[in-house]
Amino acid sequence: MLHLRPFAIALSRGLTLCLALAFSHAWAQQPAASGERVALPQAPLPLEDLRTFAEVFDRIKAAYVEPVDDKTLLENAIKGMLSNLDPHSAYLDPQAFQELQESTSGEFGGLGIEVGMEDGFIRVVSPIDDTPAAKAGIEAGDLIIMIDGQPTKGLSMQEAVDKMRGKAGTKITLTLVRDGGKPFDVQLTRAVIKVQSVRSQMLESGYGYLRITQFQVNTGSEVGQALAKLRNTNGGKLEGLVLDLRNNPGGVLQSAVEVSDHFMTRGLIVYTEGRIANSELRFSANSADASEGVPLVVLINGGSASAAEIVAGALQDSKRAVVMGTDSFGKGSVQTVLPLNNDRALKLTTALYYTPNGRSIQAQGIVPDIEVRRARLTRDSNDNENFKEADLLGHLGNGNGGADKPSSQKAQNEPRLQDDDYQLSQALNLLKGLSITRAK
Template sequence: MGKLKQAGLICAGILGGILISLQFSAMAEKETPTSLPIEELRTFAGVFNAIKQGYVEPVDDKKLITYAISGMLSNLDPHSTYLDADAYKDLQVGTQGEFGGLGIEVGMEDGLVKVVSPIEDTPADRAGVKSGDLIFKIDDTLVKGLTLTEAVKRMRGKPKTQIKLSILRKGENKPVEITLTREIIKVQSVKSKLVEDGYGYLRITSFQENTAAALIKHLNELYKPGPLKGLVLDLRNDPGGLLNTAIGVSSAFLPPKTLVTSTDGRTPDAKHKFYSSPEDYLRRSGQDDYIKNLPAEARTVPMVVLINGGSASASEIVAGALQDNKRAIIMGTTSFGKGSVQTVLPLPGNTAIKLTTARYFTPSGRSIQAKGIAPDIVVEEKANGSSSMRLREADLEHHLENNKDGKDKDAATPAKPQSKAPAKSKGNPSRDEDDEASEPPSRELASKNDYQLGQAINLLKGLQIMQNRP
């Protein structure tokens, strides 16, 4: 018992030191740290010692502490996590638009890796990995028992090496096995096209450091042939990214000093309002203000923003800002519903934790956490009224609840659909209907087969006719 007590005190001291270090190094100058739960730390120390003394194989102290930290964070919500040195480095590189791997946004559910969204034009996207897929085996290793960080590390690797994912997919009677080839993921976060004379199309695939500046360049290219009659901003399947980039993108279409979003959390610096101002969208002081190069007409051109269940986080901030400020018509289906802010807190040894520190709100004060942005006009993905079944924030285990009161309960209730599916005959559906329902989405930018985009262009044309009516 003496050894157990001694080990308990040592382990309590170790964990206490970690907690105090985290409190002071990552949250300096904030409220004084709360007292440590001594009894619970003694229980932890007892478990730690039992593992050290009796587990079937020796376990390194550092590994046990890391597991404890990972467990604490992963049980809070789906987006709080521990980042070891490799994961922290990958996170830093990833925000710059280049990283190694397969190209999927993932979370954890029931011990399996759950695909939130494949990133456009990456190995996972091209191989047919879908939102909602459950990865239960990576090569010959079962995912059950691995942390999310460990699973992600196994999926990463040297470019041109192969990996096999075994997947459980809704609607499939047996596991789906997909072999992919790893590559350096270079995400071109902004793409554009002049769809028709006078009608522009902008696609944002993710919000990285240079996304807002790239958006301005694409806008200038779209305006080169002449003024635009309408613009479609496509945020479908955009998993999000950097907050300041979302503010920068919103600033391209809103008047200066317009409220874009606000955040609210327990600490003073988690309570903040963000405006379409350089001090909020520029990442560094002294950085060139890319908004100065914006075509003036971009702030007044009629706009439609396309969203769906894969539109999350930063893309929801933009959609909510443009919707609440009456700047654009939001079209599509209800978005993912990730309305929380994660702060990366560096730790010793080039590690860090990604901790949920606040909820964000649209300019009118709506919280979209676990609800999403409801479109002004509901348009399904297909003309027959069908859309892909998608994973949403509310489906994730331990998801953060929406803390707004009853007045916001309808915030994500879709508007009445404006586009009705064509009537079907009582007999077998026609061949055209069968083909349309099963046809895979086109990878062509602004494809003519993109039903939602077609409806957006039709709406803009209708607005143009209304404006020109005497």
């Protein structure tokens, strides 16, 4: 169980199926005394408005067609106060607060889908790898228009999330609209989502691949381990690395800082600005370089958000990496989790974060250095080289003593990750080009 202090910074898109909780060093240093609260600026109470609130409360209690208890009315009033702020501020009841804590550990129940609000509809921001949503083919940008036959129009984010959550093994049907097309149904089976935040493998000899699906508490250390493993696999050195942040919904701020620091040796990584005390934070890189200066391409798309955008922005501004893909999501605000009484909490937007060059990506996103849109790769039926000089009877041998290479001896390559991923194949080609020019 994650130990909670009174203050925490969370970088997530609101009450979604994949919420994240993080701690900044500056706030973690505050004493964790019971009942302690954030010191906020004091302002005169609007007495007339409070009288109106009390009158409405009494009228509902007395005249509504069905009895409503005080607790329900007051909690609804709190939710109403937050509902007209930005989409990421929310009131967390005990269940939602518990889910927020569980998701940070990388294990939680649901479909494995990150969602947001758009024009009153629920839009998929990104599916999480190897979850029911990803396996069912749900894509970033899909609109969820119905959940088990009930329209989502008019539902709050929390209500939609609650409907999609459930016991592992139970089924749910989502009605989706993709790219303005016709609605279609997808049936999914809920599962306990165990998210592996970091994956790595070799694409080719000398060229590594590192994917971060979301930023959890231990993601920073896992990236360090993955880098060491990739180097060892390739004899101690890499020629290039692809860092894949596509469809990464974000997560823990501190982990985003740690990941960036693995690739940077100096300079600012990210800073935040807000109104309350300790909301103006600055994070800088130390001199250690776990990546050993390996040439780097970062892949992003419209599902890359929040903490993923912090990493992409830091590496782009510091000229440490070439950012490739499509514009990111554009979530540049910081949420502070403020514990309340009775295991409840407020998740309140309290600051904006900025890249090292002072860019706020809020509602704009990170623009890649090289735009490469997603495309489907197909094999040309005439691509096979059926006949070569070395196949000719009586052909001359190689003057330098090299072995013949007839078509009949062409090696059958195993399927590679980049073969069906155009953006990844372009990133790899760029790294190869950089390696060739460096060698000259």
